[in-house]
Amino acid sequence: MKNTLLVTRTFSSRSLRRAALVVGLGAAVLALLTSAAPARAANLLSNPGFDFVGPVGPTTSFTGVAASLSAAANWTIFHNLPGTTRTQLLPAPWGGKLIHVYTSALGDGLVQVFLPFNTGPHVVNAAARIYVVHGKVGIGTGNGGNTHIDAVSATTGQWEVVHAPNGVSPANEFIIYAVSPGGAEFFVDAATVWP
Numbered sequence: 001m002k003n004t005l006l007v008t009r010t011f012s013s014r015s016l017r018r019a020a021l022v023v024g025l026g027a028a029v030l031a032l033l034t035s036a037a038p039a040r041a042a043n044l045l046s047n048p049g050f051d052f053v054g055p056v057g058p059t060t061s062f063t064g065v066a067a068s069l070s071a072a073a074n075w076t077i078f079h080n081l082p083g084t085t086r087t088q089l090l091p092a093p094w095g096g097k098l099i100h101v102y103t104s105a106l107g108d109g110l111v112q113v114f115l116p117f118n119t120g121p122h123v124v125n126a127a128a129r130i131y132v133v134h135g136k137v138g139i140g141t142g143n144g145g146n147t148h149i150d151a152v153s154a155t156t157g158q159w160e161v162v163h164a165p166n167g168v169s170p171a172n173e174f175i176i177y178a179v180s181p182g183g184a185e186f187f188v189d190a191a192t193v194w195p
Helices: 002-036
Strands: 059-069 076-091 097-103 108-113 125-134 137-142 159-165 173-178 184-194
Touching: 097 108, 097 173, 108 184, 125 137, 125 173, 137 159, 137 184, 173 184
Parallel strands: none
Antiparallel strands: 059 076, 076 097, 076 108, 097 184, 108 173, 125 159, 125 184, 137 173
16 A cells, blocks of 8 residues: 555656646747747837827818818828818727728828927838728828828728838828829728837
8 A cells, every 4th residue: 555655646746747847848938939929019100090089079170281180089180282171080890990081182181290300210111901982092101291102092992001111211200191183082090100
């Protein structure tokens, strides 16, 4: 009886040591794999999914030149040419919200300044999910007023992801503008700028 107990205890101790060794090795391998995998960079934009309403409500309209508030928090309307821009937050079919933009002039649309002028990363990538009803829409990332269009929509009547690296450095401003004469009507969701 004594021998059986001793053997059982020895076997149990050995099993526990093996289990501890396996768990320890598994944790070490997991830590190594996690540290070797590149971390996904954070989105530099605030309210990138247009889920939060701006200070003047879920629908806005602006006519003139210069800047005004949009329907989405942290996003403004900017007009390079005289025109009218209307914005409205709507439920997105996949959950959350999206923004509907109608603008009557070339070079007018949405802007987000995400860092102070003359600061920011030198290289970023930007993207936005855009559905163009009519016209063409471009995105761009750059340095304040020195931000230009980096990529242009290719289709109408369907969702597409428009993406491009920044054309101007440093990157601190993101634009989504009509790039066709007479403006454009479009929906936007999932705007992203990442280093």
